[in-house]
């Protein structure tokens with residue numbers, strides 16, 4: 305049984321994330337999306353909201369599960385019997401950070417391999433921060449995030465600007 309994890313903040317999940325999830329899910333028996341409870345960043349969405357969005361947008365993928373985690377990614381992988389970490393690569397700017405991360409993880413756990421899927425060119429410019437930035441100016445984010453996520457981002461941004 306080949307189990308992989310795809311860790312990230314997913315605040316919010318974008319079409320770029322979903323593209324990586326669909327492609328990674330075809331390479332393994334089970335793909336676990338790990339939503340990081342990141343206390344250092346102040347996210348737009350709570351951990352539960354991010355988990356829920358990912359569950360909804362991946363509901364058609366039978367071998368994908370969504371969980372939250374805190375602490376080291378390698379510990380989360382080990383606890384779930386996964387020996388593969390999936391990460392996405394967009395531009396050269398991702399490379400330096402992702403390389404460091406994968407080397408630290410390799411140092412922490414020899415048995416776990418990080419594999420990188422390169423972005424779909426359509427989404428090479430796309431990040432969760434871009435989506436939040438564009439939405440904060442009430443500009444159109446359709447095509448950047450799945451429709452279910454679009455509604456929630458727009459509601460959340462409106463709530464924030466009303467309060």
Ligand code: ADP
Nearest residue numbers: 311312313314320321391392393423427430431
């Ligand atoms: P993190 O805070 O861990 O970087 P993100 O939610 O921003 O979490 O991203 C999770 C993973 O998805 C990272 O490996 C990131 O490079 C990748 N990723 C994000 N956006 C895209 C995209 N548009 N195309 C491909 N990979 C992406």
